[in-house]
Amino acid sequence: MYLTASTLIPYMLQKGVLSTSDLLRDEWCVLQGDPRRPVLRVSAPGRRGWIVKQASPLDRHHVAMLDREAAIFQLAGEVPWARPLEALLPAFRLYDPGVHALIVEQLPYDTGFDCLRREAVQVEIFGRLLGRALATIHVAMPRRNATGGMLSERLPWILQIDSTDLEEMKQPSVRRMVELVRRETRLMDAVARLASKWRNETLIHGDAKLDNVLVRMGRRPRTWFVDWAYTGIGDPAWDVGTIVHSCLVAWLHGIHFKREQPFDEALPQATLPLVLAKAFIRAFMSAYEDARRLRARGAKAFARRAFLYAGAALVQTAVASARMREQLTPRQLAVIQAASNMLDNPGDTLREFRYAA
Numbered sequence: 001m002y003l004t005a006s007t008l009i010p011y012m013l014q015k016g017v018l019s020t021s022d023l024l025r026d027e028w029c030v031l032q033g034d035p036r037r038p039v040l041r042v043s044a045p046g047r048r049g050w051i052v053k054q055a056s057p058l059d060r061h062h063v064a065m066l067d068r069e070a071a072i073f074q075l076a077g078e079v080p081w082a083r084p085l086e087a088l089l090p091a092f093r094l095y096d097p098g099v100h101a102l103i104v105e106q107l108p109y110d111t112g113f114d115c116l117r118r119e120a121v122q123v124e125i126f127g128r129l130l131g132r133a134l135a136t137i138h139v140a141m142p143r144r145n146a147t148g149g150m151l152s153e154r155l156p157w158i159l160q161i162d163s164t165d166l167e168e169m170k171q172p173s174v175r176r177m178v179e180l181v182r183r184e185t186r187l188m189d190a191v192a193r194l195a196s197k198w199r200n201e202t203l204i205h206g207d208a209k210l211d212n213v214l215v216r217m218g219r220r221p222r223t224w225f226v227d228w229a230y231t232g233i234g235d236p237a238w239d240v241g242t243i244v245h246s247c248l249v250a251w252l253h254g255i256h257f258k259r260e261q262p263f264d265e266a267l268p269q270a271t272l273p274l275v276l277a278k279a280f281i282r283a284f285m286s287a288y289e290d291a292r293r294l295r296a297r298g299a300k301a302f303a304r305r306a307f308l309y310a311g312a313a314l315v316q317t318a319v320a321s322a323r324m325r326e327q328l329t330p331r332q333l334a335v336i337q338a339a340s341n342m343l344d345n346p347g348d349t350l351r352e353f354r355y356a357a
Helices: 009-014 020-025 059-079 078-089 112-117 125-136 158-165 172-183 187-196 236-253 263-269 273-294 296-321 332-344 346-352
Strands: 029-031 039-043 049-054 090-096 100-105 202-204 215-216 222-225 232-234
Touching: 009 020, 009 049, 009 100, 009 236, 029 059, 039 100, 049 059, 059 078, 059 090, 059 100, 078 125, 078 222, 090 125, 112 125, 112 215, 112 236, 112 273, 125 202, 125 215, 125 222, 125 236, 125 273, 158 172, 158 187, 158 296, 172 187, 172 296, 172 332, 187 296, 187 332, 202 236, 236 332, 273 296, 296 332, 296 346, 332 346
Parallel strands: none
Antiparallel strands: 029 039, 039 049, 049 100, 090 100, 202 232, 215 222
């Protein structure tokens, strides 16, 4: 059974997520924002809504990812080591492995990406809030515990790009982008060195970026993380690096590139000024280090690794964007150039973002 907009309401009624009085009192609607993603939103005006994520039973990889995400929601409510995660998760309603459907609360708040681009954004408050929240996720895993064994150790795919089989890539534009990256010898060498620095130390989100953060600002600011399909045991510096990377992507995507215009001339027109991006990153990194009690040399070494991972994540974003663009764009080139700069000159990056070299 694959749930659709027409079958979802009856299914939720059968499972007790919605009641007959809910249906009589309010007009519920089902929306699918992106037809390429099997994610449905169920809501009524002024009422609590739900997100329904599905995986095709024919796709083992996506089933495993959804199983992993559902496990995090279930563990957070039942297992001592995972309980701190509960405050960072939307409310869990149910997971039905029979139809591979996960139902969680829909929260009516901005993503971190949208929050950062708002005119009145308080970047330091948001940065500190997110730094403390991410530190909460990075708990040391009890490896001999059965629940800890449910979460695997694995490298992000970008750190294995040198061994990626191009023949398995269906889209020619993606293959061309990977080939372009592989021709950049220094870039490839830097990414390969990063793979050897990877540390399986804590639980990690695995896909920590501003699009996967929901934010409530105001008198009682709070943040939540969504999309836990890539969670596992890994290097906490990867999560920190991917948050930094997504802030830089927000900055780069806000630049209005024009043909034949030098990159330096386009920078002042950025929707998200670089000075605000830097202020956010500094506040985020400082709060994260304080929450995890990283000090002096340890903090500096961790930050260096995180910024290097941010560079690798920028390369990953450039490759992923090729799925939607047949031709190479100035923005993709800018992302690759920013990645190269971060990977070639980590000392300069540390100096630029507060840390002494």
